[in-house]
Amino acid sequence: MSDASDLVLETRNLVKHFPITQGVVFKSKVGAVRAVDGVDLQLRRGETLGIVGESGCGKSTLAKLLVSLEKPTSGEVIVRGENMARLSGQSLRRARRNIQMVLQDPYTSLNPRMTVGDIIGEPFAVHPDAVPRAGRARAVQELLDLVGLNPDHVNRYPHQFSGGQRQRIGIARALALRPEIIVCDEPVSALDVSIQGQVINLLESLQHELGLSYIFIAHDLSVVRHISDRVAVMYLGKIVESGYHLAIYEQPTHPYTQALLSAVPVPDPRLRGRRDLIELEGDVPSPADPPSGCRFRTRCWKAQPYCADHEPLLQIRQRSPHPSACHYAEIRDVIRY
Amino acid sequence: MTGVTDIRAQIDALPGLDPRAPLLHVEDLHVEFRTRDGVAKAVNGASFHLSAGETLAILGESGCGKSVTAQAVMGILDTPPAHITNGTVRYRGVDLLGLSEQERRKVRANRIAMIFQDALSALNPVYTVGFQLGELFRKHRGLSRKDAKRRAVESLDQVRIPAAGQRINDYPHQFSGGMRQRVMIAMALALDPEVLIADEPTTALDVTVQAQIMRLLAELQRQRTMGLILITHDMGVVADVADRVSVMYAGKVVEEAPVYDIYGRPAHPYTQALLASIPRLDLKGRPLNVIRGLPPALTDIPSGCAFHPRCGYAREICRQEQPPAYRIAPHRESRCHFIREVLGV
Numbered sequence: 001m002s003d004a005s006d007l008v009l010e011t012r013n014l015v016k017h018f019p020i021t022q023g024v025v026f027k028s029k030v031g032a033v034r035a036v037d038g039v040d041l042q043l044r045r046g047e048t049l050g051i052v053g054e055s056g057c058g059k060s061t062l063a064k065l066l067v068s069l070e071k072p073t074s075g076e077v078i079v080r081g082e083n084m085a086r087l088s089g090q091s092l093r094r095a096r097r098n099i100q101m102v103l104q105d106p107y108t109s110l111n112p113r114m115t116v117g118d119i120i121g122e123p124f125a126v127h128p129d130a131v132p133r134a135g136r137a138r139a140v141q142e143l144l145d146l147v148g149l150n151p152d153h154v155n156r157y158p159h160q161f162s163g164g165q166r167q168r169i170g171i172a173r174a175l176a177l178r179p180e181i182i183v184c185d186e187p188v189s190a191l192d193v194s195i196q197g198q199v200i201n202l203l204e205s206l207q208h209e210l211g212l213s214y215i216f217i218a219h220d221l222s223v224v225r226h227i228s229d230r231v232a233v234m235y236l237g238k239i240v241e242s243g244y245h246l247a248i249y250e251q252p253t254h255p256y257t258q259a260l261l262s263a264v265p266v267p268d269p270r271l272r273g274r275r276d277l278i279e280l281e282g283d284v285p286s287p288a289d290p291p292s293g294c295r296f297r298t299r300c301w302k303a304q305p306y307c308a309d310h311e312p313l314l315q316i317r318q319r320s321p322h323p324s325a326c327h328y329a330e331i332r333d334v335i336r337y
Numbered sequence: 338m339t340g341v342t343d344i345r346a347q348i349d350a351l352p353g354l355d356p357r358a359p360l361l362h363v364e365d366l367h368v369e370f371r372t373r374d375g376v377a378k379a380v381n382g383a384s385f386h387l388s389a390g391e392t393l394a395i396l397g398e399s400g401c402g403k404s405v406t407a408q409a410v411m412g413i414l415d416t417p418p419a420h421i422t423n424g425t426v427r428y429r430g431v432d433l434l435g436l437s438e439q440e441r442r443k444v445r446a447n448r449i450a451m452i453f454q455d456a457l458s459a460l461n462p463v464y465t466v467g468f469q470l471g472e473l474f475r476k477h478r479g480l481s482r483k484d485a486k487r488r489a490v491e492s493l494d495q496v497r498i499p500a501a502g503q504r505i506n507d508y509p510h511q512f513s514g515g516m517r518q519r520v521m522i523a524m525a526l527a528l529d530p531e532v533l534i535a536d537e538p539t540t541a542l543d544v545t546v547q548a549q550i551m552r553l554l555a556e557l558q559r560q561r562t563m564g565l566i567l568i569t570h571d572m573g574v575v576a577d578v579a580d581r582v583s584v585m586y587a588g589k590v591v592e593e594a595p596v597y598d599i600y601g602r603p604a605h606p607y608t609q610a611l612l613a614s615i616p617r618l619d620l621k622g623r624p625l626n627v628i629r630g631l632p633p634a635l636t637d638i639p640s641g642c643a644f645h646p647r648c649g650y651a652r653e654i655c656r657q658e659q660p661p662a663y664r665i666a667p668h669r670e671s672r673c674h675f676i677r678e679v680l681g682v
């Protein structure tokens with residue numbers, strides 16, 4: 001499992017700062033939104049890494065960095081051992097092909113004026129060497145079939161499909177270039193529960209069939225638990241805790257993870273009032289001006305003066321068998337479903 | 338100037354008002370949208386009731402008619418394209434659908450209030466929240482500018498907005514999502530309504546903020562013994578706060594039951610299937626349960642039981658005949674021809 005050749009994707013101290021500018025003509029930089037601020041992650045072949053965290057913590061920015069839709073401020077994205085920043089020409093195109101993305105909103109991420117066939121076949125136009133021209137129509141129909149859509153519907157438009165079906169179209173497009181890695185940014189968040197399950201089942205069966213690796217971003221913690229082998233919890237641009245799904249869900253050691261899990265309402269009225277909700281004070285601070293030391297300290301109920309000027313590193317600790325970025329990390333049992 | 342007692346007295350004098358009548362009683366409500374694409378039957382005979390101090394959850398998937406129902410109760414539907422073709426909405430015995438717009442407006446602000454998913458678009462962006470709150474007290478309670486301001490600060494305080502005295506001078510966009518939702522709650526509760534309708538109040542918020550808001554709502558409701566209708570598709574939230582649940586499908590309430598029965602022993606195949614589709618721990622490593630197919634297009638609702646194309650229990654009669662609401666127990670109804678089978682009795 002830990003064989004280095006299994007590693008398909010890795011980031012090293014990945015950073016993305018968006019400059020905040022003032023003035024219209026002569027823009028001057030007055031600060032930066034530290035959207036992603038030093039992320040290390042590893043993804044192995046056939047594995048799903050779930051990423052959770054509150055709105056604005058940097059999940060989508062991380063996803064865009066992984067698929068080269070954003071350029072890192074510093075740090076590295078390494079696909080199959082190759083540093084994306086150092087590649088060019090043919091080898092860059094090959095590496096980019098290998099990592100594709102599925103987006104959240106099936107209503108806006110598809111061009112309404114293109115047929116489904118054109119949408120799914122678009123990647124072939126960008127990478128003409130992937131499939132010879134003559135084979136493309138068939139390739140598109142095979143993709144439709146693969147994601148459980150009727151291959152005869154190639155000439156329909158997105159509005160003729162339901163939300164769940166549109167998400168399948170997005171998945172088919174991501175699969176067109178036969179990538180090894182798919183980054184899913186909230187792929188089911190816009191869907192109803194009954195439809196959500198269909199898309200998750202599809203993603204799981206495709207993973208087994210094709211040996212895919214997934215980065216799966218979502219804010220629904222039970223969906224992430226269902227699909228993930230490992231989970232990383234993000235807060236203000238940093239990973240604060242990571243580990244196998246059981247470690248994160250059964251034995252969380254970071255106060256933020258514990259609070260997050262405790263806040264998820266449990267679909268069982270018998271447990272009402274028996275959960276010990278850890279209520280966080282206030283809102284997430286601005287990523288343009290994160291707190292010193294531990295970024296979670298302004299909302300943390302365990303914060304000590306020490307936390308204000310010592311940044312906790314993401315590491316295994318005496319009371320945390322898996323990496324946790326808290327000086328006082330320790331397991332706490334949280335009632336969950 | 339209309340004083341506080343005036344408006345209250347005017348409402349109390351509405352024809353048919355009976356303080357002992359149920360707080361809110363909706364019966365056989367039908368709403369359709371007449372558009373170029375045809376007639377969309379958004380609500381097809383929705384019925385439910387609400388008592389003081391009670392929380393009723395209206396649960397259902399996207400497009401099943403939850404918001405349209407709430408808007409019909411509030412009297413804020415755009416007509417046209419919406420048309421209420423049948424039904425009654427009674428507040429303490431008064432049929433609201435028969436009132437003039439002017440009478441309706443009084444009931445709306447003073448007795449029945451509503452909060453929405455998207456607080457930013459529900460608040461006026463060009464006025465400070467203090468001004469917007471103050472206006473309510475001046476218009477409906479006849480308070481002076483100074484007293485209205487004091488009440489505005491108290492209102493923000495009550496929804497636990499820190500430094501309320503200063504924040505009344507801020508505009509809606511200057512509040513975070515969670516704080517804005519609190520502002521909207523403060524506005525809805527300003528005039529002490531007896532009924533609060535909350536339409537997906539936390540759907541756009543993070544779970545940690547959702548937990549804060551739900552806790553606040555529950556507390557305010559308890560203090561005021563207010564009736565709360567919580568519209569949501571989140572089965573976790575429902576289990577956490579509801580006393581009773583009405584499950585909607587294709588514009589109808591298909592099952593109504595106390596919350597423990599809904600989760601412990603659902604009596605409708607749709608409720609059962611919804612609960613089964615939650616990704617539970619013991620399903621890890623296995624496919625999730627799904628409901629096959631899609632909810633129907635409202636321009637083309639299936640004959641008989643609207644759920645029949647997706648239902649595992651369906652038989653021929655389901656295609657032919659609409660199931661009536663069977664009473665299973667006091668406060669328990671289910672619209673299914675095969676309740677015994679579903680309940681396993």
Ligand SMILES: Nc1ncnc2c1ncn2[C@@H]1O[C@H](COP(=O)(O)OP(=O)(O)OP(=O)(O)O)[C@@H](O)[C@H]1O
Pocket residue numbers: 018033034035053054055056057058059060061062219287
């Ligand atoms: N192009 C950009 N320019 C400036 N700031 C940006 C840009 N893109 C994102 N940000 C900021 O970076 C931070 C992280 O945003 P991001 O979209 O990555 O969060 P997220 O975790 O995906 O949130 P959500 O759960 O709401 O999707 C936010 O504060 C956001 O406002």
Ligand SMILES: Nc1ncnc2c1ncn2[C@@H]1O[C@H](COP(=O)(O)OP(=O)(O)OP(=O)(O)O)[C@@H](O)[C@H]1O
Pocket residue numbers: 370372377379397398399400401402403404405406418570635
């Ligand atoms: N102004 C309108 N014109 C035409 N159809 C409408 C209009 N407003 C709502 N509808 C239709 O009425 C149906 C019910 O909508 P409603 O908003 O009540 O659903 P909902 O249950 O609240 O869904 P959601 O969970 O997505 O909020 C939908 O199919 C919708 O398309």
Ligand code: SF4
Pocket residue numbers: 254255256294295296297298300301302303304307312325326327328329
């Ligand atoms: S390091 Fe301190 S502030 Fe940060 S999570 Fe741990 S206890 Fe809380």
Ligand code: SF4
Pocket residue numbers: 605606607642643644645646648649650651652655660672673674675
């Ligand atoms: S009436 Fe028939 S189709 Fe409808 S829910 Fe019951 S068994 Fe299913």
Ligand SMILES: [Mg+2]
Pocket residue numbers: 059060061
């Ligand atoms: Mg995002």
Ligand SMILES: [Mg+2]
Pocket residue numbers: 403404405536
């Ligand atoms: Mg709605």
